[in-house]
Structure formats: structure tokens, C-alpha cells
Amino acid sequence: MTTSEAEAVTPVKCLVWDLDDTLWGGTVLEGDDPRPLDEAVSTLHALDERGVLHAVASRGDEATALAHLDKLGLAELFTVLEVGWGAKSESVRRISETLGIGIDTLAFVDNDPVERAEVAAAHARVRCYAAEELAELPEREEFRSRHVTQEARGRRRLYQAEASRNQAQEAYEGTPAEFLASLDLELTLRAAAPDDLARAHELTVRTHQLNTTGRGYSMAELREMCDSPRYQVLVAGLTDRFGSYGIIGLAVVEHVGERGVLRLLLLSCRVMSRGIGPALIGHVVRETLAEGRRPEAEFVPTEVNRVMLVNLRFAGFEVLERGEDRLLLGFPPDREPPSPPSHVRIVGSTSTATGSGI
Incomplete structure (x- = not known):
């Protein structure tokens, strides 16, 4: 994990996920049909209940990744998908802009230390975690909230409604x-x-x-x-x-x-x-x-x-x-x-x- 002690107490608003060998074991584009890792699913739901958003910054084909997320029943838990072949630091930046939240309130989890280092080098305030740390993330201070409000429990749906607004705005001709x-x-x-x-x-x-x-x-x-x-x-x-x-x-x-x-x-x-x-x-x-x-x-x-x-x-x-x-x-x-x-x-x-x- 690359973080300073001061940043560790800043609440995380969005956890950005790699997919292959992080959310699930295996590589979808290589013909695998991987199941999600138990600790990943547990962390997804625990943080969603607290109002922490989830997004994806991963290598691969977006349509294929989304289809597999849908098949696993996990697609609705993610607010933004950035799947492609560019630098993951750029995906993290775009996620921050899409959600309208500060880059220092994002965290990133990936099994590959090179990918984590690339994101950390580009965004010093983004906290980065190894996939092996997934099970313990809900217990970390930056992911914990003393009071979980009704607003927090519905935060993902609020952001998804905002995505619908943004789509309507893009299509608006006035x-x-x-x-x-x-x-x-x-x-x-x-x-x-x-x-x-x-x-x-x-x-x-x-x-x-x-x-x-x-x-x-x-x-x-x-x-x-x-x-x-x-x-x-x-x-x-x-x-x-x-x-x-x-x-x-x-x-x-x-x-x-x-x-x-x-x-x-x-x-x-x-x-x-x-x-x-x-x-x-x-x-x-x-x-x-x-x-x-x-x-x-x-x-x-x-x-x-x-x-x-x-x-x-x-x-x-x-x-x-x-x-x-x-x-x-x-x-x-x-x-x-x-x-x-x-x-x-x-x-x-x-x-x-x-x-x-x-």
C-alpha cells in the first residue's frame, strides 16, 4: 500500500478495481470463465452498504468485461467502468472526473505491483492496495464510518441516477x-x-x-x-x-x-x-x-x-x-x-x- 499516515484518515469515497486476478481469478479474454473471489465479493458488498462507491480500471475489452460482470450479478455494484489498454492512472483520473470527487478520495486495488506503482507515481494521493489485502479493507480506518446513514446506503443509486442525467445531457440538443x-x-x-x-x-x-x-x-x-x-x-x-x-x-x-x-x-x-x-x-x-x-x-x-x-x-x-x-x-x-x-x-x-x- 502506498499512502502516508495523514492520507490514511481521509475517507475513501470510491474503490477502483482491477478485474482479472483481483475481482476474479483468471483472465476473461483468454477464454476463462472465472468466478469472483469470495473476499472480493464480501468487500464489494460491505463497502457498498457504507456508501463507498466502486469503479473499474482494468485491462481488456469493455463489452466482454461488462458481460461477465452481468453474468456474475455484480455489474450493478459499479458506477463507472474504464476497461481498455491505456494507462490505468488515466482511467483513475477519468473516474475521479466522472464522479466529480477529489482524486485523494479514490483508492485502487490491483494484483499487479507494476500497475499499482504506475497509478501511485501519477497520483500520489490515491491509496493503492494489493489484491491480497482485499479481505481486510473493510476494517481499515479509511473505509470505516462511525455512522452509516440512509443516504450512504443509497449513494450508489444516487450516482447511477446522475449517470442517467449525464447521458440525457449529452443527448440534449439545446x-x-x-x-x-x-x-x-x-x-x-x-x-x-x-x-x-x-x-x-x-x-x-x-x-x-x-x-x-x-x-x-x-x-x-x-x-x-x-x-x-x-x-x-x-x-x-x-x-x-x-x-x-x-x-x-x-x-x-x-x-x-x-x-x-x-x-x-x-x-x-x-x-x-x-x-x-x-x-x-x-x-x-x-x-x-x-x-x-x-x-x-x-x-x-x-x-x-x-x-x-x-x-x-x-x-x-x-x-x-x-x-x-x-x-x-x-x-x-x-x-x-x-x-x-x-x-x-x-x-x-x-x-x-x-x-x-x-
Whole structure:
């Protein structure tokens, strides 16, 4: 395994599999009819139940590999298939882009040490494992989750629905804006309830790119904030004509005198292309102004979250203070609040969602 101690605690969101002599014993293209290895099947199902996605980066013919996966009843467990003759590091990169998740949240398993070395050399943050380690992967810290949410159990189906959306978008003949409008997006905002705490905590742990501060909160911290009139803890859900995206966002607003300070805003990477960031930020601004408070927002830069600063600035926030490791932004008092985007219907009022008593 090629990993550093620091990376070992970063949760794995997707395990990328080699097929021949890793998932099954033998080579399909050489005429073998291999059965899946027991430890591989066990690991597939254990991680799928926790919300870890599975993908394939393997040598061979894609149609043949898919046919064999179908025959074994395993095809539905994989979200992305990259089967061919190119470098596996390129397959891993494309899987990261297709799923919209950071390369550092992928892991790779292969029986061939040369293939593992090639991937590790190209992507230092991708954790690589030998096929012999498969049985123990579910016990490793990077694959474990203290709280397995309903959202996690259905994560594979959410990503598969997203694949259907992407296929529909590729076939759509209109503009990107027209396609977004055709989705019938509905963003639901509400105060966090007891059943939301595990998912809210999971979002703070798993979400890096679309996170304004990179800050994580434990369930105890979230519960304490939900119980306090000083804080507003909001969860965001999203649906469209293809179905539900699940709970995809979290916002924490602190009431400090006449100010409403957005201490955390994060969104699942799955909705990056849906324009949900500006929709959620705009809604928080309008609700804060309606309560008679000045909207402000804290931003802490990380290696990957600059897009969230762009979203805040696009929504109208301006820099008030610059510290060594943080920015404080404010919404100008003479500026009109941003209008809701035309392609998203926003449901639910959050103006009374303080001190929800959970």
C-alpha cells in the first residue's frame, strides 16, 4: 500500500478495481470463465452498504468485461467502468472526473505491483492496495464510518441516477441553460432535524471542494448548535425529474448581534454543475436580511475550495477583513439581494429555524 499516515484518515469515497486476478481469478479474454473471489465479493458488498462507491480500471475489452460482470450479478455494484489498454492512472483520473470527487478520495486495488506503482507515481494521493489485502479493507480506518446513514446506503443509486442525467445531457440538443431548466430542479431547505445529524456530520467529513471553511463538526457539536438560539443549522435537499439527489448541502449561520455570519456552507460535489451554490447562498442572504441582520460569511482557504469563494463573490459578498488564514466577507447594505435562479424552485422557509431543539 502506498499512502502516508495523514492520507490514511481521509475517507475513501470510491474503490477502483482491477478485474482479472483481483475481482476474479483468471483472465476473461483468454477464454476463462472465472468466478469472483469470495473476499472480493464480501468487500464489494460491505463497502457498498457504507456508501463507498466502486469503479473499474482494468485491462481488456469493455463489452466482454461488462458481460461477465452481468453474468456474475455484480455489474450493478459499479458506477463507472474504464476497461481498455491505456494507462490505468488515466482511467483513475477519468473516474475521479466522472464522479466529480477529489482524486485523494479514490483508492485502487490491483494484483499487479507494476500497475499499482504506475497509478501511485501519477497520483500520489490515491491509496493503492494489493489484491491480497482485499479481505481486510473493510476494517481499515479509511473505509470505516462511525455512522452509516440512509443516504450512504443509497449513494450508489444516487450516482447511477446522475449517470442517467449525464447521458440525457449529452443527448440534449439545446443549450446548457435550457437543459438545466428542463430538469425541474427543486431545492428544499429546512432546519436540521434529529435524523439529519448523522448525514450533516458525514457531509462535513466527506466534502472538501465545496466547503467554505474546510471545517468539520461532530454530531455533538451539531446537536449543540441546533439546540442554541444563537445558531441556524440548515440542511438542503435536491430533486429533479430523474429523482432525488438526497441531502446535498449544509449551512451554519451564527447570530452575532445584528449580524448573521455564515460560518459554514458546503455542498455535495454531485451538484457542482447545477447552480445550487448561488441558489443556497442567495436564499441565506435574503432570509438574513428579512430577519433584520447584516449577512456576513467566513471563508477559510484550502487547497481545493476556491470555487466557494467565487460563489460568495458572485452572490455579491465583498471582503471586509483579511487575516493570515481567513477572510470575512459582507453583503453590502445598499445592494439588492440576489434573486432566486430561474432554473431552481426553492421550497421551505428558514427564517424561524433557530434553536430547533434537537
